[in-house]
Amino acid sequence: MTETQNYIQQNKQRFLDELFSLLRIPSISADPAYNEDVLNCANAVADFLRNAGADDVEVCETEGYPIVFGQKIIDPALPTVLVYGHYDVQPPDPLELWESGPFEPVVKKTELHPEGAVFARGAADDKGQFFMHLKAFEAMMKTNALPCNVKFIIEGEEEVGSESLGTFVEANREKLANDVILISDTHIYSMEQPTVTTGLRGLSYVEVEVEGPNRDLHSGLYGGAVPNPIHVLSRMIAELIDDNGHITIDGFYDNVEEVSAEERAEMNKLKDDPEHFKSSIGLRGVEGEKGYTTLERTSIRPTLDVNGIWGGYTGEGAKTVIPSKAYAKISMRLVPYQTPEEITEKFTKYFEKIAPDNVKVTVKPHHGGMPYVLPSDSEEFLAAKKAMEKAFGKEVLPYRSGGSIPITALFEKVLGSKSVLMGFGLDSDAIHSPNEHYGLSNFYKGIESIPYFFQYYTELKNA
Amino acid sequence: MTETQNYIQQNKQRFLDELFSLLRIPSISADPAYNEDVLNCANAVADFLRNAGADDVEVCETEGYPIVFGQKIIDPALPTVLVYGHYDVQPPDPLELWESGPFEPVVKKTELHPEGAVFARGAADDKGQFFMHLKAFEAMMKTNALPCNVKFIIEGEEEVGSESLGTFVEANREKLANDVILISDTHIYSMEQPTVTTGLRGLSYVEVEVEGPNRDLHSGLYGGAVPNPIHVLSRMIAELIDDNGHITIDGFYDNVEEVSAEERAEMNKLKDDPEHFKSSIGLRGVEGEKGYTTLERTSIRPTLDVNGIWGGYTGEGAKTVIPSKAYAKISMRLVPYQTPEEITEKFTKYFEKIAPDNVKVTVKPHHGGMPYVLPSDSEEFLAAKKAMEKAFGKEVLPYRSGGSIPITALFEKVLGSKSVLMGFGLDSDAIHSPNEHYGLSNFYKGIESIPYFFQYYTELKNA
Numbered sequence: 001m002t003e004t005q006n007y008i009q010q011n012k013q014r015f016l017d018e019l020f021s022l023l024r025i026p027s028i029s030a031d032p033a034y035n036e037d038v039l040n041c042a043n044a045v046a047d048f049l050r051n052a053g054a055d056d057v058e059v060c061e062t063e064g065y066p067i068v069f070g071q072k073i074i075d076p077a078l079p080t081v082l083v084y085g086h087y088d089v090q091p092p093d094p095l096e097l098w099e100s101g102p103f104e105p106v107v108k109k110t111e112l113h114p115e116g117a118v119f120a121r122g123a124a125d126d127k128g129q130f131f132m133h134l135k136a137f138e139a140m141m142k143t144n145a146l147p148c149n150v151k152f153i154i155e156g157e158e159e160v161g162s163e164s165l166g167t168f169v170e171a172n173r174e175k176l177a178n179d180v181i182l183i184s185d186t187h188i189y190s191m192e193q194p195t196v197t198t199g200l201r202g203l204s205y206v207e208v209e210v211e212g213p214n215r216d217l218h219s220g221l222y223g224g225a226v227p228n229p230i231h232v233l234s235r236m237i238a239e240l241i242d243d244n245g246h247i248t249i250d251g252f253y254d255n256v257e258e259v260s261a262e263e264r265a266e267m268n269k270l271k272d273d274p275e276h277f278k279s280s281i282g283l284r285g286v287e288g289e290k291g292y293t294t295l296e297r298t299s300i301r302p303t304l305d306v307n308g309i310w311g312g313y314t315g316e317g318a319k320t321v322i323p324s325k326a327y328a329k330i331s332m333r334l335v336p337y338q339t340p341e342e343i344t345e346k347f348t349k350y351f352e353k354i355a356p357d358n359v360k361v362t363v364k365p366h367h368g369g370m371p372y373v374l375p376s377d378s379e380e381f382l383a384a385k386k387a388m389e390k391a392f393g394k395e396v397l398p399y400r401s402g403g404s405i406p407i408t409a410l411f412e413k414v415l416g417s418k419s420v421l422m423g424f425g426l427d428s429d430a431i432h433s434p435n436e437h438y439g440l441s442n443f444y445k446g447i448e449s450i451p452y453f454f455q456y457y458t459e460l461k462n463a
Numbered sequence: 464m465t466e467t468q469n470y471i472q473q474n475k476q477r478f479l480d481e482l483f484s485l486l487r488i489p490s491i492s493a494d495p496a497y498n499e500d501v502l503n504c505a506n507a508v509a510d511f512l513r514n515a516g517a518d519d520v521e522v523c524e525t526e527g528y529p530i531v532f533g534q535k536i537i538d539p540a541l542p543t544v545l546v547y548g549h550y551d552v553q554p555p556d557p558l559e560l561w562e563s564g565p566f567e568p569v570v571k572k573t574e575l576h577p578e579g580a581v582f583a584r585g586a587a588d589d590k591g592q593f594f595m596h597l598k599a600f601e602a603m604m605k606t607n608a609l610p611c612n613v614k615f616i617i618e619g620e621e622e623v624g625s626e627s628l629g630t631f632v633e634a635n636r637e638k639l640a641n642d643v644i645l646i647s648d649t650h651i652y653s654m655e656q657p658t659v660t661t662g663l664r665g666l667s668y669v670e671v672e673v674e675g676p677n678r679d680l681h682s683g684l685y686g687g688a689v690p691n692p693i694h695v696l697s698r699m700i701a702e703l704i705d706d707n708g709h710i711t712i713d714g715f716y717d718n719v720e721e722v723s724a725e726e727r728a729e730m731n732k733l734k735d736d737p738e739h740f741k742s743s744i745g746l747r748g749v750e751g752e753k754g755y756t757t758l759e760r761t762s763i764r765p766t767l768d769v770n771g772i773w774g775g776y777t778g779e780g781a782k783t784v785i786p787s788k789a790y791a792k793i794s795m796r797l798v799p800y801q802t803p804e805e806i807t808e809k810f811t812k813y814f815e816k817i818a819p820d821n822v823k824v825t826v827k828p829h830h831g832g833m834p835y836v837l838p839s840d841s842e843e844f845l846a847a848k849k850a851m852e853k854a855f856g857k858e859v860l861p862y863r864s865g866g867s868i869p870i871t872a873l874f875e876k877v878l879g880s881k882s883v884l885m886g887f888g889l890d891s892d893a894i895h896s897p898n899e900h901y902g903l904s905n906f907y908k909g910i911e912s913i914p915y916f917f918q919y920y921t922e923l924k925n926a
Binding site: 139169205207214218219220223228231234239241277281283286288289294301302305307309312318319320323326327328329331333357359362366367401402403425 | 488559621623664666668670675676677678680681682684685686687688689690691693694696697698700702704708740744745746747748749750751753757760762765766767768769770771772773774775776777780781782783785786788789791792794797818820821822823828831864865866867890
């Protein structure tokens with residue numbers, strides 16, 4: 001392992017140069033104008049895999065953009081780690097807000113990154129992060145230190161919904177068979193407090209419509225005598241959450257995982273600085289479910305938010321209308337073991353139940369996503385924790401993120417294995433935004449951590 | 464009087480033809496492209512006044528469109544009626560919904576108007592209605608039956624807020640001195656149940672803004688821990704009206720006129736057909752303040768309505784945002800003796816009071832208007848009631864409308880006289896909408912009623 005780590009130290013500048021060559025390819029999956037660039041990027045990834053020492057490297061065609069596959073099977077009896085990543089990126093708009101070209105990577109120093117950070121679209125999401133795995137693999141191969149089997153799938157449609165991935169995984173269960181999936185597409189809490197993401201929330205998203213009268217009315221002539229759909233919708237929204245911050249939907253909490261006191265204690269070791277939390281978003285005060293910390297409210301507890309509301313006259317000036325209809329978009333973040341189907345159904349029933357008789361209510365389901373959790377006493381988590389502790393020289397804590405990565409649920413269902421979300425980004429990396437960047441320290445700490453993960457995971461599995 | 468009524472009967476077709484000539488002029492005050500048409504219309508009105516027998520006819524310049532003045536003073540000792548109307552019209556958009564040209568008047572039969580109705584922009588609002596006064600005046604002049612003095616002011620900016628009227632009235636108190644103001648710019652309850660409008664509600668209109676975080680947030684990462692301004696606004700809106708339909712604003716009802724049991728009984732003689740009310744607007748059920756009928760809720764009681772609401776993502780599909788801000792437009796209809804200033808202030812105080820500490824609330828006042836009431840035991844009302852009863856051959860009831868006509872308060876304040884709102888339109892006339900029309904029966908009943916009003920009002924004043 002010392003040799004492997006030495007190899008990494010000796011090749012740092014080349015690793016960065018190679019990453020720059022990937023970042024220069026505008027592999028924007030959402031824009032058909034970049035079709036050729038996306039394909040070129042897939043081929044570049046395949047070349048990197050081959051050069052690092054992977055076998056059976058293949059640019060696998062799909063209905064959409066190809067999935068790059070590669071593997072190194074050293075002994076079928078040993079465990080197999082499947083590395084997932086994506087080589088496509090978000091569009092860079094709005095371009096005018098970039099301080100340097102989104103596809104002209106440069107290293108610049110920032111307050112958070114005195115050692116420098118790479119500025120480019122995809123620097124953190126996800127080129128900079130999946131590339132760490134290619135380089136860690138190379139380091140293990142060149143120093144004869146790969147302790148187990150490894151497979152790679154790097155897809156090109158993550159930013160447009162991973163549409164081809166499901167079919168590909170279903171059709172290639174054998175080829176993708178593995179013991180654990182390793183993904184670097186998330187962030188750590190901070191460089192001072194590294195974390196492994198052990199949970200992601202699921203999602204149920206609905207659009208609701210409340211109809212009062214069948215046409216817009218003059219509020220002077222009808223005001224005070226008819227159900228105003230904006231009032232009714234407001235009252236119904238107000239009713240969805242009680243004074244203790246509990247969601248009132250019947251049976252909403254039935255399947256919610258009660259996180260152990262131990263895990264909550266562990267989780268709350270993260271410095272949950274309320275003043276910083278508030279000042280970073282100009283907040284006058286937090287709120288939420290009674291009995292839980294801000295960290296818990298945004299991770300281990302399900303939530304309900306109105307994401308949009310509209311109805312009536314919303315232009316300049318005044319218009320005295322009672323609209324026929326009012327609308328809202330409402331989403332719920334789910335935790336294990338809630339499912340989007342269950343929660344969408346419970347929401348719909350409840351929303352129809354609390355509607356007054358004199359309006360018509362319609363609930364239209366949008367997409368959903370399953371929650372995901374990696375138990376903090378699992379081998380997978382412990383290997384990741386130990387690996388990062390070795391690389392960072394600090395205690396690593398479990399961290400539940402409030403967001404959703406639906407592919408983890410797909411992998412678990414089809415391939416039967418857990419995903420370890422060992423990302424190295426920071427919340428401040430501006431992914432999906434102008435001036436996306438990825439700290440050099442984050443990049444190198446990632447490459448250093450990965451071989452330790454392979455080592456510790458293999459040891460734990462063989463113990 | 465018999466002669467006058469005969470004159471009217473003999474000239475019906477000509478009256479209609481003359482109205483058509485006025486309706487052909489697209490006097491759209493809101494659109495500068497029609498500037499010349501509006502001015503031509505003023506001149507046409509002046510010509511009609513002169514030909515009817517008015518003296519001192521003048522197209523009075525203002526900062527905006529001119530006000531047409533004319534008068535006939537037969538004896539300064541006799542009472543003076545001031546007739547108000549407006550010759551400007553609303554824009555006809557959307558044009559494609561008109562079944563015939565908005566400025567090509569035609570008579571068509573409808574279910575409600577088997578005798579025919581004039582279809583054109585301005586047919587009811589207000590050309591068809593103020594023109595009745597010109598023709599009734601002509602009939603009285605030609606038959607030597609004018610029982611008192613009369614003055615006319617017909618303005619050209621009613622549809623754009625009567626901006627020049629205030630200055631004109633202030634500057635011409637002497638010239639406009641009168642005992643009563645007569646306006647036909649409202650509607651009756653129905654042809655079967657004619658009414659005189661004895662009340663108009665006032666208006667207080669505000670726009671509110673609720674700010675939570677200082678930027679839009681990702682609902683996955685922040686949901687459940689921050690005040691969502693849409694939720695907060697919804698809760699605050701829900702709090703503004705209690706389960707009994709009462710507005711909860713501190714002191715909101717302090718100055719509300721308690722209408723006598725007698726007037727309420729009289730008012731409720733109007734057939735308040737709940738099934739028709741509901742079916743006409745596709746309503747599943749009415750609602751409103753406990754203890755009052757639908758008719759009372761929309762006339763003698765103050766109300767609060769949200770006229771618009773918006774915040775967050777309102778486009779197609781799903782976006783998981785917690786917006787920084789949410790907005791609503793809220794209006795309150797006022798009754799005597801509430802004032803817009805008082806109510807706007809009370810609303811603002813209360814809305815700020817009920818706002819939770821962790822959001823910032825801003826209340827921006829829009830325009831307001833004073834409520835208006837004509838007592839149902841006043842000479843002015845009784846003359847109008849008796850006049851219409853004579854023309855219609857039916858009992859005429861007082862009717863409080865939920866809408867607002869701010870000029871009545873202006874007239875009362877500056878000229879010191881009451882306005883009699885003796886309109887002859889119907890709720891179904893589609894004013895401000897495509898296919899505006901005015902029933903021929905309504906038009907002729909109006910012309911027949913007006914000379915009776917002059918007669919009865921003079922008698923009552925001289926009694």
